[in-house]
Amino acid sequence: MRLLDGKELAQNIKSELAAEVAQMRAQGQRSPHLAAVLVGDDPASQVYVRNKVKSCEAIGFESTLIRLSTDTTEAALLKIVADFNQNPDIDGFIVQLPLPVHINEDKITLAIDPRKDVDGFHPVNFGRMAQGLPAYLPATPFGIIEMLRRYDIPTDGKEVVVVGRSNIVGTPISILLSRKATPGNATVTICHSRTKNLAAHTSRADILIVAIGSADMITADMVKTGAVVIDVGMNRVEDTAAPKGFWLRGDVHFESVAPKSSYITPVPGGVGQMTVVSLLMNTLKAARKEIY
Secondary structure (H helix, E strand, O other): OEEOOHHHHHHHHHHHHHHHHHHHHHOOOOOOEEEEEEEOOOHHHHHHHHHHHHHHHHHOOEEEEEEEOOOOOHHHHHHHHHHHHHOOOOOEEEEOOOOOOOOOHHHHHHHOOHHHEOOOOOHHHHHHHHOOOOOOOOHHHHHHHHHHHHOOOOOOOOEEEEEOOOOOOHHHHHHHHHOOOOOOOOEEEEEOOOOOOHHHHHOOOOEEEEOOOOOOOEOHHHOOOOOEEEEOOOEEEEOOOOOOOEEEEOOEOHHHHHHHOOEEOOOOOOHHHHHHHHHHHHHHHHHOOOOO
């Protein structure tokens, strides 16, 4: 068993990005600029956005963070999106999800200029991705693809099973791995809450990607010996004996599944680290006008 170390890999990519930013500045170009909007006080969102800002600073990006209260109106948020769309000094921006229930997430996503949609959520970017055209890829699937590529994990002709069908992870990674590309060319099955006999599907996977949001759901008896296991889950399990009062657990029961795996991502320290760095890679593409 070998760990897919997202923390180490993300640090290596950040070093590469820092070198590219330094070269841009040496040539008289400005640094890439990433902006983020955080509405409300969701703890996970606050941590994620804080990591994005720190990562920007570490590699020489400019960053802007706008924090808004939970009672911010949809109209006020749409005005900020419009301002970012029109600001030539901002290369890309994100509106951190989830949003408060009174704000329509689809309306906000559709309002973002696809040329600045570095989260890769806009239907224009999603459609371009599906057709194999240049696009900003959703950050977590982009991170998974980069991890497979850099660890030289073959995907051609492999059986891939994805557990979870969200538009953020499950559906886009299934499209990316089935495309005629490298990594890609896999035979992909998507499983979800209505799938019958889940273990029958997961146990035949050469590569198992789990993004279902249920702690320790995938156990050793559901995994084929030698499988590559990528755990996207990040679940807070309350435990008064824990130093912080909780443990972070993935969707895969790591202790039992790891010995059967050829490669496996830890939680934390796996895919989450790659999600942040993928956003930075998209922002650099935006600054260079590589997609549009």
